[in-house]
Amino acid sequence: MENPVLIEMIRGPLVESRHRGAVAVSDFEGQILFALGDLAAPVFPRSAVKALQALPLIEQGAADRFSLSEEELALACASHSGEAAHVAGVERMLAKAGLKPSDLRCGAHWPIAQAAAAAVARSGAPSPLHNNCSGKHAGFLCVARALGVDHADYWRPEHPVQHLVRSVLEDFTGAALGEVVCAIDGCSVPTWAVPLRNLAHGFAKFGVGRGISAERARAVAQLRQACVNKPWYVAGTGRFCTDVMQLFGDRVFVKTGAEGIYCAALPQQGLGIALKCDDGASRAAQAIMAAVIARVLPLTASERAAIERLASPVMRNWNGFEVGRVQLTDALR
Amino acid sequence: MENPVLIEMIRGPLVESRHRGAVAVSDFEGQILFALGDLAAPVFPRSAVKALQALPLIEQGAADRFSLSEEELALACASHSGEAAHVAGVERMLAKAGLKPSDLRCGAHWPIAQAAAAAVARSGAPSPLHNNCSGKHAGFLCVARALGVDHADYWRPEHPVQHLVRSVLEDFTGAALGEVVCAIDGCSVPTWAVPLRNLAHGFAKFGVGRGISAERARAVAQLRQACVNKPWYVAGTGRFCTDVMQLFGDRVFVKTGAEGIYCAALPQQGLGIALKCDDGASRAAQAIMAAVIARVLPLTASERAAIERLASPVMRNWNGFEVGRVQLTDALR
Numbered sequence: 145m146e147n148p149v150l151i152e153m154i155r156g157p158l159v160e161s162r163h164r165g166a167v168a169v170s171d172f173e174g175q176i177l178f179a180l181g182d183l184a185a186p187v188f189p190r191s192a193v194k195a196l197q198a199l200p201l202i203e204q205g206a207a208d209r210f211s212l213s214e215e216e217l218a219l220a221c222a223s224h225s226g227e228a229a230h231v232a233g234v235e236r237m238l239a240k241a242g243l244k245p246s247d248l249r250c251g252a253h254w255p256i257a258q259a260a261a262a263a264v265a266r267s268g269a270p271s272p273l274h275n276n277c278s279g280k281h282a283g284f285l286c287v288a289r290a291l292g293v294d295h296a297d298y299w300r301p302e303h304p305v306q307h308l309v310r311s312v313l314e315d316f317t318g319a320a321l322g323e324v325v326c327a328i329d330g331c332s333v334p335t336w337a338v339p340l341r342n343l344a345h346g347f348a349k350f351g352v353g354r355g356i357s358a359e360r361a362r363a364v365a366q367l368r369q370a371c372v373n374k375p376w377y378v379a380g381t382g383r384f385c386t387d388v389m390q391l392f393g394d395r396v397f398v399k400t401g402a403e404g405i406y407c408a409a410l411p412q413q414g415l416g417i418a419l420k421c422d423d424g425a426s427r428a429a430q431a432i433m434a435a436v437i438a439r440v441l442p443l444t445a446s447e448r449a450a451i452e453r454l455a456s457p458v459m460r461n462w463n464g465f466e467v468g469r470v471q472l473t474d475a476l477r
Numbered sequence: 478m479e480n481p482v483l484i485e486m487i488r489g490p491l492v493e494s495r496h497r498g499a500v501a502v503s504d505f506e507g508q509i510l511f512a513l514g515d516l517a518a519p520v521f522p523r524s525a526v527k528a529l530q531a532l533p534l535i536e537q538g539a540a541d542r543f544s545l546s547e548e549e550l551a552l553a554c555a556s557h558s559g560e561a562a563h564v565a566g567v568e569r570m571l572a573k574a575g576l577k578p579s580d581l582r583c584g585a586h587w588p589i590a591q592a593a594a595a596a597v598a599r600s601g602a603p604s605p606l607h608n609n610c611s612g613k614h615a616g617f618l619c620v621a622r623a624l625g626v627d628h629a630d631y632w633r634p635e636h637p638v639q640h641l642v643r644s645v646l647e648d649f650t651g652a653a654l655g656e657v658v659c660a661i662d663g664c665s666v667p668t669w670a671v672p673l674r675n676l677a678h679g680f681a682k683f684g685v686g687r688g689i690s691a692e693r694a695r696a697v698a699q700l701r702q703a704c705v706n707k708p709w710y711v712a713g714t715g716r717f718c719t720d721v722m723q724l725f726g727d728r729v730f731v732k733t734g735a736e737g738i739y740c741a742a743l744p745q746q747g748l749g750i751a752l753k754c755d756d757g758a759s760r761a762a763q764a765i766m767a768a769v770i771a772r773v774l775p776l777t778a779s780e781r782a783a784i785e786r787l788a789s790p791v792m793r794n795w796n797g798f799e800v801g802r803v804q805l806t807d808a809l810r
Binding site: 155269337 | 486488489490491493494495496497519520521582583584585586587591594595596598599602608656657658659660661662663664665668670736737755756757758761794795796797798800801
């Protein structure tokens with residue numbers, strides 16, 4: 145099935161580039177209320193399901209045992225920008241569990257935030273703490289400690305921590321996650337491909353705590369609340385997920401993943417959203433997510449103006465001149 | 478017209494993302510010998526035509542008058558990585574013409590090369606010299622000096638330098654470049670949209686010096702030779718354009734542009750290549766270019782192995798694990 149063009153990148157008088165994609169909006173019973181493109185093909189959710197991957201942290205008692213704060217729980221669900229307080233938070237999580245930065249197995253990369261990268265360059269080189277996934281990995285390590293198992297291989301598919309993660313993902317999405325849909329993520333943990341329809345259903349359940357056990361619903365509520373209360377720790381300065389959760393508070397949970405994935409939960413509407421841009425472009429995926437939120441969430445005039453700026457941002461060049469804009473196609477408007 | 482899927486990004490057992498695009502291969506008389514997708518829609522060539530934009534530098538006598546070296550001519554055609562020798566070369570060009578870095582109007586951005594960016598961070602902040610287009614802008618400034626006109630507004634569409642540039646582009650591509658296809662580039666100079674068919678024809682002419690005046694053919698040969706002799710100055714360490722020209726010497730001239738554009742000239746075959754990835758992805762555009770070169774250029778076994786590595790690179794994660802690969806679709810194989 146051919147996915148429709150959802151985003152056009154306008155430069156001057158012409159469309160310069162185009163992005164196709166698919167979108168699912170589901171209620172917590174799995175009924176699809178808005179659909180564009182192919183919802184049945186399995187897609188790798190990558191970091192968009194970090195909040196589900198972090199659930200064992202609460203369910204296995206690690207969050208309580210190590211007295212993790214809301215900031216630290218948000219970091220466990222984060223693709224953070226590697227800013228100073230992100231890095232300090234991850235170090236704190238590790239220390240609380242009696243672990244060291246060298247226990248992280250996510251690999252090192254430069255901070256996403258340019259200013260943070262420049263600061264790291266001035267004092268040395270990036271470490272695994274700066275990896276955008278370091279909070280998730282610190283969370284996995286805390287779970288391994290709470291389980292009392294060897295933590296060295298916490299990232300491998302056969303490790304008890306990843307077994308728990310897979311079981312959570314299956315419970316929320318209703319998808320069977322076997323080897324035929326399993327690949328390795330950028331940070332080396334497994335990523336299992338799931339149809340957008342199932343991801344949207346899973347995030348509707350995540351938002352309202354229905355269709356899962358009462359105990360799991362309480363754990364989810366605690367984790368979701370940590371993210372929407374401390375959205376800076378889920379991404380960082382000027383990032384889409386942070387900006388949207390700062391704008392809407394507990395009315396929207398949203399999380400990006402690599403290769404053009406976004407998932408969201410709208411608890412008051414009982415809805416979940418999952419989308420993927422075919423070509424993996426984040427610039428298009430976030431515009432699509434903003435447009436879908438604008439469609440399904442009741443908004444004040446100022447909220448509408450803010451979300452529309454995210455859906456159709458102006459593009460400026462190195463001199464700050466306006467050179468074009470992101471434009472939604474009719475399919476999304 | 479719908480462009481075909483040309484590149485699939487494989488992760489583990491599945492296709493994660495896909496890229497559509499169009500490709501034109503033309504001879505110097507404008508006959509299309511290989512075509513995929515829409516060749517008639519105007520596309521912004523962006524930096525892929527920098528060698529054409531630099532031609533007035535030779536034709537107006539600036540290169541001779543300011544004794545520009547091959548390295549400096551290559552920089553005028555470059556999207557350089559902002560490495561130390563790139564920056565030093567641009568400063569030298571400006572000094573030879575009695576100009577200063579502050580005369581550049583391209584705007585500042587961090588060097589493309591990570592190591593160069595880290596070095597800049599340690600000593601300060603990026604300047605317009607680090608902009609990948611600074612060599613092109615230094616070239617424009619040299620032309621303005623050679624013309625004896627005020628150089629302050631050399632980047633504006635109405636400036637004599639940009640009039641010359643437009644005239645060169647029209648001569649090579651045979652396209653009429655009016656306001657209806659004119660936009661502003663990332664570095665603030667005009668970019669005029671041209672059909673891929675015309676771009677490919679233009680680069681065939683660029684490669685063989687046919688279909689243009691004898692004087693222009695000599696200027697083109699000098700500029701092309703500078704680029705293929707000094708390919709590091711056209712891009713930088715580990716960059717596609719540099720690697721391909723180092724591999725093939727004067728058999729291939731290749732130049733990338735933003736938003737998934739590539740143009741190439743194969744002088745011995747009398748062919749020009751122009752392609753665009755619909756969604757603007759460089760990773761796909763360079764794989765497509767490598768695949769097209771592999772199709773039309775006679776290759777030794779080791780050259781074939783090298784170009785196929787560029788056409789279908791393995792993707793590794795932050796730990797160096799192989800997580801997937803770039804795959805050509807049947808349309809390209």
